[in-house]
Amino acid sequence: MQDYLVRATAGDGQIRALAAVTTQLVEAGRRRHDTLPTATAALGRTITAALLMGATLKGEDTLTMRIFGDGPLGGIIAQSDAHGHVRGYVQEPHTHLPSNAQGKLDVSGAVGSGHLYVTKDIGLKEPYTGSVPLVSGEIAEDIAHYYAASEQIPTVICLGVLVDTDGKVLASGGYIIQIMPGAGEEVFQAVEDYLKEVVPVSALIERGQNPEDILKGVLKGFEVNVLEKKDVSFDCHCAKEKLEKVLISLGEQELQDIIQQQGKAELKCHFCSEQYEFSGEELEKLLSEAKQGTIQSK
Numbered sequence: 001m002q003d004y005l006v007r008a009t010a011g012d013g014q015i016r017a018l019a020a021v022t023t024q025l026v027e028a029g030r031r032r033h034d035t036l037p038t039a040t041a042a043l044g045r046t047i048t049a050a051l052l053m054g055a056t057l058k059g060e061d062t063l064t065m066r067i068f069g070d071g072p073l074g075g076i077i078a079q080s081d082a083h084g085h086v087r088g089y090v091q092e093p094h095t096h097l098p099s100n101a102q103g104k105l106d107v108s109g110a111v112g113s114g115h116l117y118v119t120k121d122i123g124l125k126e127p128y129t130g131s132v133p134l135v136s137g138e139i140a141e142d143i144a145h146y147y148a149a150s151e152q153i154p155t156v157i158c159l160g161v162l163v164d165t166d167g168k169v170l171a172s173g174g175y176i177i178q179i180m181p182g183a184g185e186e187v188f189q190a191v192e193d194y195l196k197e198v199v200p201v202s203a204l205i206e207r208g209q210n211p212e213d214i215l216k217g218v219l220k221g222f223e224v225n226v227l228e229k230k231d232v233s234f235d236c237h238c239a240k241e242k243l244e245k246v247l248i249s250l251g252e253q254e255l256q257d258i259i260q261q262q263g264k265a266e267l268k269c270h271f272c273s274e275q276y277e278f279s280g281e282e283l284e285k286l287l288s289e290a291k292q293g294t295i296q297s298k
Contacts, residue, residue, distance in 0.1 A: 005084060006211040006229050007055050010222035014183035015191065017219060018055055019175035019211035022048045025086065025234040026161060027169040032234070032273045033089055036096035037163045039073060041105040044161035045139040047078045047088040048174045051232055052157075053143075054080030057122070064119040069137060071112025072097070079271070085235040087271040105163065111137035116146055140174070147178070154179040154188070156195060160202030171205040175214055190221050236272035243267050243276050247283070248290045255287045 005020035026044035029035070035043055050065045057063060059082060067076040074091030100106040114134050121127040130150035134142045140159040147155035159174035177195075179188055195218065204214055215224050247255065247265065258265050265278040278286070 001205070001208065001210060003232050004211065004229060005051065005055055005232050006215065006226050008215055008224050008226045010215075010219045010224045011183070011187050014180055014187050015219065015222065016178040016180055017175065017215050017224065018052045019173070019214045019218075020048060020052055020055075020232060021173040021205055021211055022051065022232065023169055023172045023205065025051075025232060026172040028234040029088060030167070030169055033093045034273075035090065035093040037167055038097050038105050038107060038110045039090050039093050039095045040163050040167070040169065041161040042073055042076055042095075042107045042110055042139065043078075043088060043090050043093075044169065044172045045107065045159040045174070046076045047080075047086045047234070048159050048161075048172060049139065049143050049157065050078035050080040050088065051084070051086040052174060052176050053118070054082060054086065055084070055228075055230070057082035057120070059123070061120065061122045064117075064121075066117040066119075067111060067114070067134070067139065067142070068117070069112035069114035069134060071110045071137065073110045073112075076111070077270075084230045084232040085237075086232065087234060087236040089270050089273070105161075107139065108137035111139070113137070116142045118146060118150070156191070158198065158201045160200050160205070162202040162206055171202045173201050173205045173211070173214070175201060175211075175218060177218060191219070194218060194221055234272075236269060236274065238269040238272060238274055240276050243269075244278075244286055247278065247286050250290075252287065252290050255283060255290055259283050259287065 003021050003024045008017045030040045054063045062081050064079045072095045076090050078088030080086040095110050097106040097109050115131050117131045119127050119129040132146045132149045135145045140157045144155045144157050147153045156177040162171040164170045263280045267276045
């Protein structure tokens with residue numbers, strides 16, 4: 001099934017709903033970062049959540065989600081935009097723990113205790129950042145807590161990543177259901193009742209359900225009105241030209257040291273693990289630009 005996302009309303013606009021299938025893009029992230037199963041599940045849940053949250057943005061706005069816990073995974077960072085693009089990484093991709101008491105991948109144990117940070121850059125003078133303590137480390141519950149504490153929006157979020165015995169991603173996706181201001185008490189109760197019967201979202205996707213099917217099942221007592229459908233992908237906007245500026249910013253002395261001691265430089269993008277190599281000749285050119293910048297600033 002092709003990865004894609006839908007944005008919808010239900011209950012005459014009293015409910016906002018988003019759902020996505022992210023199997024291919026999470027598998028792309030797994031391959032790029034060589035993650036082991038527990039790290040794959042944690043990364044997959046995080047980038048799926050960032051993708052869903054990013055779907056509410058506009059224009060060139062971006063959203064960055066950072067989860068910093070004291071577990072063996074270290075940090076998990078994901079960044080999304082309004083166009084269905086997402087990228088992300090875990091600091092310790094080779095993290096894998098024994099299954100938890102429910103026989104599932106122990107994402108909570110791998111994340112540990114810490115904080116969740118959500119930064120939205122919506123074109124204002126300074127980006128807005130909200131943060132909350134992690135309540136479980138399971139990621140979905142932590143994001144629901146973020147919405148309740150930072151944005152005062154009652155939110156249900158379900159995220160799931162099913163990993164095969166060979167480590168590949170079999171199914172991945174998620175959905176967000178939000179009760180909008182002014183909704184009646186009966187809407188709260190109905191959504192709560194329907195969600196008691198919900199099957200894990202990764203199981204639904206493995207069975208072949210698409211985002212529309214998922215929302216219709218979760219909100220079966222309401223008419224679901226799909227507003228938008230968009231393709232999604234693991235997409236990084238790193239480029240060698242951007243890393244040239246990073247090298248120039250190191251300054252003359254450090255660039256000279258790299259040239260003399262190593263003769264070349266290799267840089268890797270954290271978000272996608274793409275490797276960029278700079279030859280000695282290229283470094284000499286960058287050193288010349290760094291010197292020119294120093295002269296101009298005097």
